[in-house]
Amino acid sequence: MGETPELRAVGERIEALLDGTAAYGAIARERAEELVRLVTDLYGAGLERLLEILHEAGRLDSDVLAAIAGDDLVASLLLVHGLHPEDLATRVERALDSIRPTLAAQGADAELVTVDGAVVVRLGGAVSGCGATALVQAVEASVEATAPDAPGVRVELANPQPSLIPVSALRSRLSEAST
């Protein structure tokens, strides 16, 4: 899954700093957000202009677009401004492609069902029990990173298995009964 850890750390740090300004009152918080908004809008306008210049020069061919879309940092910033060259479905497919080797190692596969409304992905193959939960979370995280503009992500299991009662739960029931 191609998400640079620094990117997430920066995102979390921005959020923590903004939340911290709330300690100085509602006005401080709003001013901090306005500051971020002004800077973000400025760079967003710059990115848009940059893409326009490339397009006008005829340099925005499919190779360049693929390189842009494949770069996590650039793609994330373009997504902030709604400038990503690929549509939602293409980006979700890209996310699924990146995670397929991990899924295949556990005998599972993922298939995009729809991007109409929420993104729905069906997880097929040999998935069950606790292993399925980890796979579902991995798919969700991967799709959310490349499609943060989706209103929701849902992963369905193609063959839902009856869930087994974990041993720990059994133990606690036994200890409750014995006391």
Add this chain to the structure above:
Amino acid sequence: MTSWPVGEAEAPAGVGGPLATLRRIAASRAPQPGERCEMCGETITERHQHVVNLQNRALMCTCRACYLLFTDQQAALRYRAVPDRYLSFPRFRLEPSSWNELQIPVGLAFLFRNSTLDRMVAFYPGPAGAAESELPLTAWETIVAANPQLELLTPDVEALLIRAPAKRGGHERFDCHLVPVDACYELVGLLRRSWRGFDGGQEAHGLIEKFFAAVDARSRPAPEVAT
């Protein structure tokens, strides 16, 4: 396929991603600031209370929490919360000669004690807002001597709103209410927008009638004071 709750209205927000905060801020527009507490910046509703700054006499709009910090009228503080007390004085007596001494050119005035100057001050409404009238000390003492209940007035935050008898019809005697000082400034603001000519004109007089009816409805008779 099971149904999935999709918030159509929140569609642009998305699920997040690493730069979720930036996405949210970039997608949102600057909020239209509503009215705010002038002390802490909390947003407040149109109906809110006020605090008087004793140094520059300014009224500050406040949230409930900040208002409650300054309700002690004896505290040695720079601010005073404006209370919500309305009193009527059914037996209020004022001789036309005493009113003339107040040198109020229009039939309406409000008086309050300025504790910083340690004297009574009188204001009357006009086209440019509240105008101050030089209040002769003896004039005020004469009025209080005739109406001991006026001593109930709290300095800085409460005012006596006095209306002279109407020239033709209407009420026949001087009318006096004890009101929060912010109510007087509200009246001044109302009148400034509608004041025409020297005496205010018909629209202003209609507003004054309505304002006094509202004050009357909120007032209870002032308690007796020991003389």
